Amino acid sequence: MRAFYDVDQAAHDPQQYMRVGRLVSPKDVPERTAALLDALRRLSIDIEAPSGVDGSARVAVHTEGYLRFLASAWEQWTRLPDHGLEVWPNTFPYWSGRPEHRARPDCPANHIVAQAGWYLGDLSVPIGPHTWASVEASCNTAVAAADAVRHNATAAYALCRPPGHHARADRGSGFCYLNNTAVVAERLRIECERVAILDVDAHHGDGTQQIFYARPDVLTVSIHADPTRYYPFFTGYAAETGVGSGEGANLNLPLAHGSGGPVMDAAAEVACERIAGFDPQALVVALGFDAHARDPIGVLTLEASDFGHIGTRARSLRLPTVIVQEGGYAIDAIGDCLVAFLEGFGH
Numbered sequence: 001m002r003a004f005y006d007v008d009q010a011a012h013d014p015q016q017y018m019r020v021g022r023l024v025s026p027k028d029v030p031e032r033t034a035a036l037l038d039a040l041r042r043l044s045i046d047i048e049a050p051s052g053v054d055g056s057a058r059v060a061v062h063t064e065g066y067l068r069f070l071a072s073a074w075e076q077w078t079r080l081p082d083h084g085l086e087v088w089p090n091t092f093p094y095w096s097g098r099p100e101h102r103a104r105p106d107c108p109a110n111h112i113v114a115q116a117g118w119y120l121g122d123l124s125v126p127i128g129p130h131t132w133a134s135v136e137a138s139c140n141t142a143v144a145a146a147d148a149v150r151h152n153a154t155a156a157y158a159l160c161r162p163p164g165h166h167a168r169a170d171r172g173s174g175f176c177y178l179n180n181t182a183v184v185a186e187r188l189r190i191e192c193e194r195v196a197i198l199d200v201d202a203h204h205g206d207g208t209q210q211i212f213y214a215r216p217d218v219l220t221v222s223i224h225a226d227p228t229r230y231y232p233f234f235t236g237y238a239a240e241t242g243v244g245s246g247e248g249a250n251l252n253l254p255l256a257h258g259s260g261g262p263v264m265d266a267a268a269e270v271a272c273e274r275i276a277g278f279d280p281q282a283l284v285v286a287l288g289f290d291a292h293a294r295d296p297i298g299v300l301t302l303e304a305s306d307f308g309h310i311g312t313r314a315r316s317l318r319l320p321t322v323i324v325q326e327g328g329y330a331i332d333a334i335g336d337c338l339v340a341f342l343e344g345f346g347h
């Protein structure tokens, strides 16, 4: 197992997060990376820095206007008189959120407050002085892992922070700015005719779903907590199966809140059967640990060892595999979850 991480990813240090009408402490804190790096060391897995990665891979997934916004937002914000701590929106455009529309046109207004509302979908994605550097580094880490597998590694793990699966082609949300998982899938498509994504983060991978919703060549499968009462609320339902030529290439497996390891394992079995039937040449696992029982924003009840079973299921597909880190916010649990997953996978 090769593993990638860029030290610049730790610089993103969000200060604000709005939850049920209150400002609460951010959950995607730099300490997460320390816990995951420690898990890799426990398994004696070498940690490589991505090198020689350019920005072309993210251009294949995200719109130009959104990328321009991300790269320039902080600098524009600091020119505002009386600006706050971080780029944080206070006005939002009307948008249905339906996945049939892959992306909107660029923001029609050039004021940074308008752009923040257009390109940031909620109040969990502030942009501070180091956010873009970390986001870029996180995406480069994902690309380096994809390239390792493209160049014949059997499997590679990308320790991505910030995570990515809520990011749409043209919008950040849910702690996510660039969709690392989607960038990896698109990168693998250079050689592979079909790529499958298995997302086991506790939240629906709504950004990933939307990016590939009309595509027959990338199967998106997401196992997550029932969104009727859980973020991202507006998507993640079983009836969402794809659109146009992508019809049938999206599978959502929502789980009842309170579900534990056996329910997750049964869903993973269904997911893997669907993936095997799709006959892909490569697999991307969007690996979140917020299904853990102690997760501070979680509603599922997995133990660390349950992630080992998911790893074994993923390995049973016998495909070149890129594992992309998504969420997981219980700092004292996520290291054990990663160790269990990689041991189950047979690193």
Ligand SMILES: [Zn+2]
Binding pocket: 201, 202, 203, 288, 290, 327, 328
């Ligand atoms: Zn999550």
